[in-house]
Amino acid sequence: MPSIADRLKNVSIPASAAMTQRARELAAKGIKVVSLSSGEPDFPTPAHAIEAAHAAGLGGDTKYPPIDGTSELKAAIARKFKRDNNLVYDASQIVASAGGKQTIFNAMLATLNPGDEVVIPTPSWVSYADIVHFAGGTPVAVPCFEQTGFKLRPEDLDAAITPRTKWLILNFPNNPTGAACSRAEMAAIAQVMLRHPNVWILTDDIYEHLVYDDFEFCTIAEAEPRLYDRVLTMNGVSKAYAMTGWRLGFCASGSKELIAAISKVNSQNAGGITTVTQAAAIAALDGPQDLLKERAAIYRERRDFVVGRLSEIEGLRCHKPEGAFYLYPNMSGLIGKTTKGGRKIETDVDFVMGLIEEHHVATVQGAAYGMSPYFRISYATSMEMLNEGCARIAEFCKSMH
Numbered sequence: 001m002p003s004i005a006d007r008l009k010n011v012s013i014p015a016s017a018a019m020t021q022r023a024r025e026l027a028a029k030g031i032k033v034v035s036l037s038s039g040e041p042d043f044p045t046p047a048h049a050i051e052a053a054h055a056a057g058l059g060g061d062t063k064y065p066p067i068d069g070t071s072e073l074k075a076a077i078a079r080k081f082k083r084d085n086n087l088v089y090d091a092s093q094i095v096a097s098a099g100g101k102q103t104i105f106n107a108m109l110a111t112l113n114p115g116d117e118v119v120i121p122t123p124s125w126v127s128y129a130d131i132v133h134f135a136g137g138t139p140v141a142v143p144c145f146e147q148t149g150f151k152l153r154p155e156d157l158d159a160a161i162t163p164r165t166k167w168l169i170l171n172f173p174n175n176p177t178g179a180a181c182s183r184a185e186m187a188a189i190a191q192v193m194l195r196h197p198n199v200w201i202l203t204d205d206i207y208e209h210l211v212y213d214d215f216e217f218c219t220i221a222e223a224e225p226r227l228y229d230r231v232l233t234m235n236g237v238s239k240a241y242a243m244t245g246w247r248l249g250f251c252a253s254g255s256k257e258l259i260a261a262i263s264k265v266n267s268q269n270a271g272g273i274t275t276v277t278q279a280a281a282i283a284a285l286d287g288p289q290d291l292l293k294e295r296a297a298i299y300r301e302r303r304d305f306v307v308g309r310l311s312e313i314e315g316l317r318c319h320k321p322e323g324a325f326y327l328y329p330n331m332s333g334l335i336g337k338t339t340k341g342g343r344k345i346e347t348d349v350d351f352v353m354g355l356i357e358e359h360h361v362a363t364v365q366g367a368a369y370g371m372s373p374y375f376r377i378s379y380a381t382s383m384e385m386l387n388e389g390c391a392r393i394a395e396f397c398k399s400m401h
């Protein structure tokens with residue numbers, strides 16, 4: 001039999017996708033499932049973005065696109081970086097890809113040689129380590145503990161960097177913890193990076209607009225302009241504009257060489273981004289931005305509600321984070337207990353499996369994000385669902401003995 005490539009040995013299907021799939025299977029059997037596993041806004045894509053795509057398609061914008069994004073799209077991205085982050089990039093410093101995920105994938109493929117290390121503050125989005133493995137590199141986790149708000153401590157970062165380190169990946173607001181960094185905290189991280197001139201920094205700012213209680217987002221190239229040439233600032237339209245299905249992400253860097261290398265990878269995989277998606281993204285980036293604040297206010301209300309409800313449950317401890325739409329409750333108080341259905345809870349995997357199978361609430365185990373014993377809840381769903389989900393989690397925990 002022909003065999004599958006070795007490079008896939010360390011690559012897994014995202015745990016959140018696996019849990020969402022299980023939720024769908026149960027729902028198909030007629031079971032009322034509460035799905036808190038998917039990292040996707042429940043809001044619609046703004047109508048003006050859909051209309052722009054429609055007009056582009058009807059106007060004949062249906063041919064092969066330029067591989068790194070149209071000049072109109074790059075101009076809209078440059079305006080976004082200036083408006084939101086006070087960062088100036090020209091078209092040769094910007095490349096767009098089919099989603100934030102592909103942007104990161106292409107950046108790693110363009111730069112990693114076997115043995116290169118990538119420092120990843122952890123808990124972290126499941127895909128970083130898989131992408132690094134895929135590209136032949138070695139992920140190096142730096143723990144960000146609950147006791148310090150799941151933030152990256154500069155001294156821990158410093159200790160993790162070796163002569164083989166090629167990248168640091170930052171993601172604040174963070175998936176799965178929701179932790180975000182203030183300007184001062186980002187400046188402290190930047191200070192460490194100034195001491196390591198051979199390391200690139202990828203900052204995944206996909207949750208930039210999801211910060212609450214007057215918290216001000218600050219990206220690392222803005223916090224420390226001396227890092228401009230070494231920072232790859234990545235963002236996209238998925239989370240901010242509820243456009244996960246359109247598949248568009250982008251990045252910019254002071255290093256034109258890095259951007260050209262990423263563009264070269266683009267040229268041999270996707271070969272460009274769907275034309276009508278580009279039109280929709282321009283409309284979203286250039287259009288009215290009021291929806292960002294309006295939706296953030298709704299997410300904040302949901303966060304406060306769920307943190308309040310989970311904090312009342314014996315055995316759980318729930319940190320209240322600054323941003324994103326995730327919570328990362330600690331379930332160590334339930335370890336050693338047995339569920340009504342006879343499951344012994346020894347790990348966070350046992351916990352989330354018991355919760356989905358016995359009470360039909362889909363969440364994701366902390367183990368998937370590199371720190372246990374926790375589980376991730378996405379509150380990007382209606383208050384009605386959150387209320388029902390919290391009630392079922394409370395019942396599940398209470399019924400254990």
Ligand code: PLP
Nearest residue numbers: 039099100101125175236238249
């Ligand atoms: N980065 C982080 C931290 C994410 O959580 C996600 C999606 O869950 C992505 C990137 C992917 O974004 P996109 O939909 O643009 O590929």
